[in-house]
Amino acid sequence: MILPRFQFLEPETFEEVHQLVEKNKGDAVLMAGGTDLLVNLKRKVIKAKVVISLEKIKSLKQVHYSESAGLTLGSMVTVSELAETPIIKQKFPLLAIAANKIGSPQIRNRATIGGNICTARPAGDTIGPLTAYGAEVQLVLGKETRWEPISKFITGPGKTTRKEGEVLAAIRIKPFPANTGVSYIKYGVRKAMEIAMVSVTTAITFNGDKCEKATIVLGAVAPTFIQSNEAEEALVSHKVTLSAAEKAAELAAGGCRPITDVRASAEYRRDLVRVLTKRGIMEAAAQH
Amino acid sequence: MKKYIKLNINSNEYELLVADNETLAQLLRGPQVNLTGTKQGCELGDCGACTVLMDGKPVNSCLVLAMQANGHEITTIEGLSVNGKLHPIQEAFINAGAVQCGYCTPGMILKAKALLDTNPNPSRTEIREAFVGNLCRCTGYFKIINAVESAAQSLGNKEVNAK
Numbered sequence A: 001m002i003l004p005r006f007q008f009l010e011p012e013t014f015e016e017v018h019q020l021v022e023k024n025k026g027d028a029v030l031m032a033g034g035t036d037l038l039v040n041l042k043r044k045v046i047k048a049k050v051v052i053s054l055e056k057i058k059s060l061k062q063v064h065y066s067e068s069a070g071l072t073l074g075s076m077v078t079v080s081e082l083a084e085t086p087i088i089k090q091k092f093p094l095l096a097i098a099a100n101k102i103g104s105p106q107i108r109n110r111a112t113i114g115g116n117i118c119t120a121r122p123a124g125d126t127i128g129p130l131t132a133y134g135a136e137v138q139l140v141l142g143k144e145t146r147w148e149p150i151s152k153f154i155t156g157p158g159k160t161t162r163k164e165g166e167v168l169a170a171i172r173i174k175p176f177p178a179n180t181g182v183s184y185i186k187y188g189v190r191k192a193m194e195i196a197m198v199s200v201t202t203a204i205t206f207n208g209d210k211c212e213k214a215t216i217v218l219g220a221v222a223p224t225f226i227q228s229n230e231a232e233e234a235l236v237s238h239k240v241t242l243s244a245a246e247k248a249a250e251l252a253a254g255g256c257r258p259i260t261d262v263r264a265s266a267e268y269r270r271d272l273v274r275v276l277t278k279r280g281i282m283e284a285a286a287q288h
Numbered sequence B: 001m002k003k004y005i006k007l008n009i010n011s012n013e014y015e016l017l018v019a020d021n022e023t024l025a026q027l028l029r030g031p032q033v034n035l036t037g038t039k040q041g042c043e044l045g046d047c048g049a050c051t052v053l054m055d056g057k058p059v060n061s062c063l064v065l066a067m068q069a070n071g072h073e074i075t076t077i078e079g080l081s082v083n084g085k086l087h088p089i090q091e092a093f094i095n096a097g098a099v100q101c102g103y104c105t106p107g108m109i110l111k112a113k114a115l116l117d118t119n120p121n122p123s124r125t126e127i128r129e130a131f132v133g134n135l136c137r138c139t140g141y142f143k144i145i146n147a148v149e150s151a152a153q154s155l156g157n158k159e160v161n162a163k
Helices: A014-023 A037-042 A079-084 A086-091 A093-099 A113-119 A127-132 A229-235 A242-255 A266-286 B024-029 B088-095 B105-118 B124-130 B141-162
Strands: A007-009 A028-031 A050-053 A063-066 A070-074 A136-141 A144-149 A154-156 A167-173 A180-187 A198-207 A210-219 B003-009 B012-018 B051-054 B057-060 B073-075
Touching: A014 A028, A014 A050, A014 A136, A014 A167, A028 A037, A063 A086, A070 A086, A079 A086, A079 A093, A079 A113, A086 A093, A093 A127, A093 A180, A093 A198, A113 A127, A113 A167, A127 A180, A127 A198, A127 A210, A180 A266, A198 A266, A210 A229, A210 A242, A210 A266, A229 A242, A242 A266, B024 B051, B051 B105, B057 B105, B088 B105, B088 B141, B105 B124, B105 B141, B124 B141
Parallel strands: A007 A050, A028 A050, B003 B073
Antiparallel strands: A063 A070, A070 A167, A136 A144, A136 A167, A180 A198, A198 A210, B003 B012, B051 B057, B051 B073
16 A cells, blocks of 8 residues: 655754644644554545654653652653553553553554544543543643643544644653552453453542542543543442442443444443443452 | 665665655665565554564554654564574474465564564463564464464573573
8 A cells, every 4th residue: 555645854843843834734744653644644534745753853752750740751652662661660550551452562662652642532542541640731832832631632533622733742640649459441352453442441549448539431432531420429438349339330331422333332332331340440449 | 855864774784765655664675675575464554564673673664654764773584594594583483384375474573583582481472462463364373373482492592502
């Protein structure tokens, strides 16, 4: 499959990106790892006369962690790096686990966290964990910078608030308290090279034997990732027993808005939410 | 507009004229480099036939632009043998009968090299997980896993002998 013709540019600064996008208004796309964009260009799903790679902007590859500021990831950090960096595995296990479920090793070596976010698929694997950690994303347009919570940044399937020429530069997250159990379940027909039929991200913080805070994020069952507040509230200040998990899972299933498509029917997805939420809660609780 | 890039392919320096929309797979197989051991299957990143090592890491060369490879080190299947002597992983694939039609084999062998470089003693599960992005439509996976296991052993023995 041959790539259509385009001009390939590799700017080194945000200002240059801004200028190049202005100069080629409506005809330019930004490229992170390219594992999604190049496929879409080949299939002519996306058409562009100019492809602007972000690979030469050095600051986008940085990983920074401090106790006070949490983790700041450059958007060009690869998915392999997410899965393998010790500080991420240790402090943000949900992100490392989810990263390891993306595509194949070959894809993970090129795909980036920024690409996964900006593609904004309802099944994007890093988005559930990032939502659970309350991620904020940094957007840079020339010299202007803004921060936005990821839940506001993604507005629908493939849709974000990113303006033309704006670069998703960094992602900032804070870890859960130490006494937190987590689980990320991705359900699909294959374990690899797969788009989730449903994904469930769970984090439960304990105070003694009771749940102090619960976070349950559902993927691929609504236009964007959704947090199941009803299920979370049902767990808080209770012991996390199987019956409590079942009750919360029913609420999560009731609150989601899945669609029927080639991968699964809405009914099946809803039942998956029920089963996987229960499983996720029990997995998270087992780490306590 | 074509540009010149510098590429180290199998420890040889190349200066190559490439087009903006040319993929690394097309460049490697094209007339300037002419290393046709790298195969193109789906050309969409699903099958792994075009796997090459870029700075030691496996990538789908159909999803890397030639220009993005500028300044990097590429290893293709042609880069594994030394003076006509096959690499132990290649030997293991032959001995295990892990080659059927052979189309997936270059990608499989390079993926095996990347795996054994980072994990010299993988379990069968680890091998299977490493190969999720390499499809064999002859479905010869069982013997491929056997080959990687026996390659791990022969590479391990070599190290012991060298010590």
